[in-house]
Amino acid sequence: MAKKLLDEQDRNILDGLAKDARISNRKIAADLGITEGTVRSRIKRMENEGQVRITAMTNIARLRNPTLAYIWVEVERSAQCDDVAKQLAEVPEIGFVGKMLGRFDILAITLVQDNAELARFLHSKITGLSGVRRTECSLGVNFVKHDYRMSRIVDA
Incomplete structure (x- = not known):
């Protein structure tokens, strides 16, 4: 169908x-x-048809110490990008994985409580993945706007 x-x-x-x-x-x-x-x-x-999924979303502004960690990933070879993205998508703690254009190949987003937790997470779950050359992190510390409607599917 x-x-x-x-x-x-x-x-x-x-x-x-x-x-x-x-x-x-x-x-x-x-x-x-x-x-x-x-x-x-x-x-x-x-x-x-998988065009929409109705689900509850956590309002990160209501969490005690919300820190969104944006993990920028560079792969060793561009041919490995799909495989690395799939590996990242299988990590339960990661809520978003996207292939990117620009300086890094992939962006993964997760929620952590502090820098120590982020360091443990990177070393145990990310940097050892086959095809990962290097990572760089950015931390979201003050969210001016978070529009949940951005998660909806937009038909081009």
């Missing part, structure tokens, strides 16, 4: 869910002038 591309109606439904994932299908339908069944079936299709 071919996956359907997200259309304007799908994006409007996702906009409603991005603001509040607990919003009822009835409320979304009323806001958009469509039926509740249409909203329900479109959400179900998008979930089944």
Whole structure:
């Protein structure tokens, strides 16, 4: 079965869910002038096709000592980028892995409590991976804006 591309109606439904994932299908339908069944079936299709996943997200501003660690990874050879990214994606503590353009090949993001925990994590989980040439870290210490809607799928 071919996956359907997200259309304007799908994006409007996702906009409603991005603001509040607990919003009822009835409320979304009323806001958009469509039926509740249409909203329900479109959400179900998008979930089944892997286009959207509805989940709870931790508000990092509410954690006691939140420190987001941005781990920039340079691979030994560009041909190893996919393999290293897959290895990083399998590490449970890492919440984001992306292949990048620029100075580094990969960005991995994790949440740590302090620098000592970050050092232990890097040495035990990252630097020993096959294909990793070097890493550099940046720590997020003051979050001016964190818009959870940025996590939604954007159909180009």
